[in-house]
Amino acid sequence: MNRHTGGIILFILFNCLPYLCTAAAYGDNCTDTSECTDGSYLECNTDKKCSCSTGYIANGTVCNADLGTGCSNVVSCYDQNSECVGVLTQCSCKNTHYDDNGDKSGGTCQLKNILGEECPDPNTVLGTCSTGNSGCSYDDSSSTNYRCKCVSPNVVQNGKCVEATWSNWSNWESCSLTCGSGTRTRTRTCSVANSCTGIATESESCSNGVCPVDGIWGNWTPWSACSPTCGDSSGQRTRSRNCDSPAASNGGNECVGDKIQTLQCTISKCPVDGGLSEWSAWSSCSVSCAGGSQTRSRTCTNPTPQYDGKDCTGHRSETQACEIQACPGDLKHDI
Template identity: 45%
Template sequence: MSSVSPENEGLKKGEVNFKANGQTQRIVSIVLGVLLTLAVTAFITILAIHLKAVDGGWSSWGEWSTCSLTCGSGGKSRERSCTNPSPQYGGADCSGESEETVPCNTQGCPAVDGGWSSWGEWSTCSLTCGSGGKSRERSCTNPSPQNGGTDCSGESEETVPCNIQGCPAVDGGWSSWGEWSTCSLTCGSGGKSRERSCTNPSPKYGGADCSGESEETVPCNIQGCPAVDGGWSSWGEWSTCSLTCGSGGKSRERSCTNPSPQYGGADCSEESEETVPCNTQGCPVNGGWGPWGPWSTCSRPCGGGNKHISRSCNNPSPQNGGTDCGGPARVWMICNRQACTRK
């Protein structure tokens, strides 16, 4: 006489309730649907790890472009793309070129000889007297020479004399003296100066230049200077830290210029540079996955159980604000799908 386990007795009672109650049947259908979705998700995850590489393949050539020239040897091109199929999962890219260019309209172009445009307007005479000159221009653009045609003959610019009458001589005259400059020293005998120019009027047409000097210098602040001891300026801005983490250093400077030592005064005492530690916190370390562990034991010996593999974010572990590992730490799959046999 065969014995019936408590588990099998529960299954038989469930079968009776399943047949007797339509609502229970719907609940069981929903549970089975969820289990099937989990199984498919686990299968896709495992499949993605082992996908086969797909090498790229060329598409058909596109249409030829319009020729770049109507004569004299132009070029046209066409293209194709590495999308039939595109390389995936580490597959090789397409070999060969994606663009092809060939010559077109190779026949020679007819020669066009150049022709002069009309003359432009005369320029203003370069002088008001004493024989100046004025000019006018034209260009070889009516038409421009092309395809081996000859250039225009003759000159592109014409110059003729103008205002040829002589100019009267003008002697130079001094302008007024300018303002005195600031004294070169505040003490200890400096100097200051002022200037004038031979521009009132400037000498022209053989006229005489101005006589005398254009600059005048006199002494100023001739008294002796007292000794001035040096003084420190304010500290400058801190430099950028030498490290972003792990204990770097930053510094700032000052100069002995407030005031600078003068006339035998003492130099500044102490240091002109100060250095302090900065960014002493540890550097961030992003987490990395360790190897996958072994598969767990199936949760059921038959009738469809679950097993999983796990990995840890410890290779290395995230530290000091580093990012955690991306991706799943555990993957599930269905196991022992065979039906359970009754004893």
């Protein structure tokens, strides 16, 4: 055997076995299925013709495998949107399509639905949505009662299903107060606005030490009485206040301004109480004999009361008996 003859034999063996070198092909006469090219996809029907077996579909003069039916490098898939993966495996829809009969024979490959489009009942047909992280979910606004939606925790962003995640927390901001107790905050952002669960801002208490307290004046006291209260010269009255509302502390500033205020005041003359003068001399007796009386007096002029001073107290006049001897005529009458 020369090299040419050997090549022809190998060609025949490679291309004819096990399917094409039997007696009958599709449409040929037959008496038994074994006479047809390949019993796995051809059978001898009641008309004694080699025809496509169950699960295979006539396509011109050849049989193509239906969805869910075995296929090979010899028997291709009937549906143009399906593919045969591997050797002697089944025809399945391409990744861009789904089997509307649920990967069973008799179905067709339908283009997968994008987000928001209606989809068939996922209990009977799987993988009908094309967008990653999406699925066919119940939606009573759909004529099929189902629509392609993002699967939780994914949400829609720019036509895609993405998982809404928080960023890392930012650094804490400065305390709201430079001293004493304040608050500080930090934030984080959601990769998809208004879609993350949880809070975007967090706050906590903070302190930068005790604050200095500046002193503040308290209220003024009432004005004092004018001092002195009377006399020939002018007087003064005062009022004061304390730096205690609050008092300065923790290095705070003392109060600025006067602690004591002084005001000139006008005073009246001091009251002068009246004083009695010396008694005057006794007056002449009212009679020269037989008993009379005589008086003396004094006045409230030592000093005279002035400026609301008190009047004098005590008798202003006195009376006493005088010339008590009998008159001369009375003596002769007695003899």
